[in-house]
Amino acid sequence: MGRSERERRQAAQARLQAAGITPPRRSGARRGLAIAGIVLAAALAVGAYLAWQNYSAPVEPAYAVARDGVVVTAGNPAAPVTVDVYEDYLCPACKQFERIYGDEITAALNDGKVxxxxxxxxxxDDRSNPPGYSTRAGNAALCAADAGIFPAFHARLYTDQPGEGAGRTVEELTAWGTELGATGDFAGCVARQENTRGIADATAAAAADPAAAPGGRFGTPTVLVNRTKIDVNDSAWLSKAAG
Incomplete structure (x- = not known):
């Protein structure tokens, strides 16, 4: 008659002990790890579900875009509220502003509220390598407005913003526009950097504008609502303006 499972285990343990090997004691450790693994997996599943529940897809732009010099106007020209955004595409605070308020602004533009x-x-410009990125990026954004891709290109400039001390080349900016479906002579516009002088003039004018630079202090981002500067740290600024 064959030996029972218990007898086989006891015989194996005896052979190990005879060889001077202490067999490991069975404990609840492995069982505990298994239970912990199940609990962790359940927690991750719950976390993933909650993240999915809280996820909201980016708001897709559905508004008109027009350019006048180095100013791009987005939305219905007859909208009751005018928002002026002064931005430098190398400015980290501008990227933060876009990250926090970009979808809310897009929704207000889509609805014709602003x-x-x-x-x-x-x-x-002097904080990039190669130098001049702020102007180079601004020029490319204006070219993007002419090429029918301003909202997407504007977002890309912040999504892939280089850190201060870095920068993007004309070739890189051109490649972005091509990926986003730029039409017309986008590449030539970016390469010529024909808006350089206009951007420099607009920068000087903004710094001298009492509305944008009260007390002579100007920086980016600066945001005006109907020509009144607002505190961009007030998370309700747009809802207050647009109603």
Missing amino acids: KVNYHHIAIL
């Missing part, structure tokens, strides 16, 4: 004038400013 129009937004995007002023292309270059105050950080």
Whole structure:
């Protein structure tokens, strides 16, 4: 008759002990790890579900875009509220502003509640490598407006914003526009950098504008609502303006 499972285990343990090997004691450790693994997996599943529940897809732009010099106007020109945004594409605080308020602004533009004038400013040209990125990016954004891709290109400039001390080349900016479906002579416009002088003039004008630079202090981002500067740290600024 064959030996029972218990007898086989006891015989194996005896052979190990005879060889001077102490067999490991069975404990609840492995069982505990298994239970912990199940609990962790359940927690991750719950976390993933909650993240999915809280996820909201980016708001897709569905508004008109027009350009006047180095200002791009987004939205219905007859909208009751005018928002002026002064931004430098190398400015970390501008990226933060776009990250926090970008979807809310897009929704207000789509609904016709506001129009937004995007002023292309270059105050950080000397903080990039190669130098001049603020102007180069601003020029490319204006070219993007002409090429029918301003909302997507504007977002890309912040999504892939280089850190201060870095920068993007004309070739890189051109490649972005091509990926986003730019039409017309986008590449030539970016290469010629024909808006350089206009951006420099707009930067000087903004710094001298009492509305944008009260007390002579100007920086980016600066946001005006119906020509009154607002505190961008007030998370309700747009809802207050647009109703």
